[in-house]
Amino acid sequence: MSDRAEGAGEPLIHVQDVHYAVGAHSVFSGLNVRVEAGKITAIMGPSGTGKTTLLRLIMGQIQPQRGSIRVFGQEVPTLRRRELFGLRQRVGLLFQNGALLTGMSVFENVAFPVREHARLPEPVLRKLVLMKLQAVGLRGAADLSPSELSGGMARRVALARAIVMDPEVLLYDEPFVGLDPISKGVILRLIQSLNRTLHITSVLVSHDVQEISAIADQTYLLSGGSVVAQGNPSELRNDTSEVVHQFMTGAPDGPVPFHYPAADYYAQLLEQ
Amino acid sequence: MSAHGTRGAVLRTGLTKLGAETRFLLRVCGQAVPALDHPRLLIEQIYNAGARSLVIIMLCGLFVGMVLGLQGYDLLARFGSESALGVAAALGLIRELGPVLTALLFAGRAGTALASEIGLMGATDQLTAMEMMAVDPVRYVVAPRFLGGVIAMPLLTAIFNSVGIYGTQLIGVVMMRIPAGTFWSQTVNAVEMRDIREGVIKSVVFGVACSLIAVYEGYHAEPTAEGVGLATTRTVVTSAVLVLMLDYILTAMFL
Numbered sequence: 001m002s003d004r005a006e007g008a009g010e011p012l013i014h015v016q017d018v019h020y021a022v023g024a025h026s027v028f029s030g031l032n033v034r035v036e037a038g039k040i041t042a043i044m045g046p047s048g049t050g051k052t053t054l055l056r057l058i059m060g061q062i063q064p065q066r067g068s069i070r071v072f073g074q075e076v077p078t079l080r081r082r083e084l085f086g087l088r089q090r091v092g093l094l095f096q097n098g099a100l101l102t103g104m105s106v107f108e109n110v111a112f113p114v115r116e117h118a119r120l121p122e123p124v125l126r127k128l129v130l131m132k133l134q135a136v137g138l139r140g141a142a143d144l145s146p147s148e149l150s151g152g153m154a155r156r157v158a159l160a161r162a163i164v165m166d167p168e169v170l171l172y173d174e175p176f177v178g179l180d181p182i183s184k185g186v187i188l189r190l191i192q193s194l195n196r197t198l199h200i201t202s203v204l205v206s207h208d209v210q211e212i213s214a215i216a217d218q219t220y221l222l223s224g225g226s227v228v229a230q231g232n233p234s235e236l237r238n239d240t241s242e243v244v245h246q247f248m249t250g251a252p253d254g255p256v257p258f259h260y261p262a263a264d265y266y267a268q269l270l271e272q
Numbered sequence: 273m274s275a276h277g278t279r280g281a282v283l284r285t286g287l288t289k290l291g292a293e294t295r296f297l298l299r300v301c302g303q304a305v306p307a308l309d310h311p312r313l314l315i316e317q318i319y320n321a322g323a324r325s326l327v328i329i330m331l332c333g334l335f336v337g338m339v340l341g342l343q344g345y346d347l348l349a350r351f352g353s354e355s356a357l358g359v360a361a362a363l364g365l366i367r368e369l370g371p372v373l374t375a376l377l378f379a380g381r382a383g384t385a386l387a388s389e390i391g392l393m394g395a396t397d398q399l400t401a402m403e404m405m406a407v408d409p410v411r412y413v414v415a416p417r418f419l420g421g422v423i424a425m426p427l428l429t430a431i432f433n434s435v436g437i438y439g440t441q442l443i444g445v446v447m448m449r450i451p452a453g454t455f456w457s458q459t460v461n462a463v464e465m466r467d468i469r470e471g472v473i474k475s476v477v478f479g480v481a482c483s484l485i486a487v488y489e490g491y492h493a494e495p496t497a498e499g500v501g502l503a504t505t506r507t508v509v510t511s512a513v514l515v516l517m518l519d520y521i522l523t524a525m526f527l
Contacts (some may be wrong), residue, residue, distance in 0.1 A: 101401070102398065116406075116412075161405075179505045
């Protein structure tokens, strides 16, 4: 197992000993994650392990009960709203469903953050938006409304919107979910090219082992509220622990049980 | 739980909600001026809440005016005062029926549309997406819709009143043959500035109440289909009850 970031100074995103619970249900108990600048870091784990919750914690949408979350050296849970908004202008987030604004065209969706944060002349704004749409292959769809897009196209428009402010970090929430193989391939290539050409640090939350293995530099596997394994994809594949093996091979039963905890089956059937 | 306990719990829930709504109102008011940076959004919302409610407002205003004409004529004829029909209808509409009925119709049409639109934006992560793009959804989504409703309500009330008086005139002058000169001169002479002021103040207060409830319920709706449906229902019910309560309080203050 490698941990190249250890001792390499302050990482871009540093999650340390985070505890987070919703009511009595503990989501994280002592979570530690480091995201190094310029790398593609994947957060993997079975459904319900809190992968998306981790992104929400990093973006300051929710607060941990304990622990530290530092982004660009700033302690996110202590930031005021204005400071948090300043930080969010440097971080892009790609939602699982795209979360495009339905009352606007594709062009206006991509232009939205720029119109709100930068007073660019209209011709410059137009060129910028068209360039971003060209980057995701949807310049021709600029005048369409979100309801006219397929799932894969909506995800690409959302990606164009996420990069229009030239963020330093991009967080992807399940970018491959529900996509056909072609769309998956397109998104995969886009994530890679954004990382390589624009040097955008990427954090991917996903449970698509194959796709993640193809692009991630560092992978964290979450289970039971903390990191159970970390390393590059080949290290994870060779990991012999039961949890990692079950996740990487997709075995239906194991440390993550097939059955939701319940009373004794036969006793329940024979119950009068 | 004892009756005292139940009453206490209901009171606590009510007060908590009132407190949350007041805090939300202050937050929306705080974002109202920045929201004016987007005049196009505000005009769009005045159009949505106002212009799109015009047909229902005019239609209802006409029939309410005509009913007032029939009932008023029947009553006034018993005292030989048919010529005062215009006065009775105009004062009733301007001071009471116009603001109240417009507010109830507004809650049913524009209020539900606002609540469901904002609720669906929440359910499809659009509000969260704005937050993540460092855009305050209260400034961009809620405040323009709230302001649009507050501006549209007095305008709709004025149109409701005008069409209502026209409806009464149709019954009184065209059907019952009250001389048009008598009808209009008595109406114009009887309606004073304070009557109009009362109506305008009521319509503005109802506009604030109905718009606030709609945006509050929409913004705080559970992000599910059922949650949005419940928010829409709560918008109509709460608005109707609050409008009638506020109307009583305002009427008592003006008399």
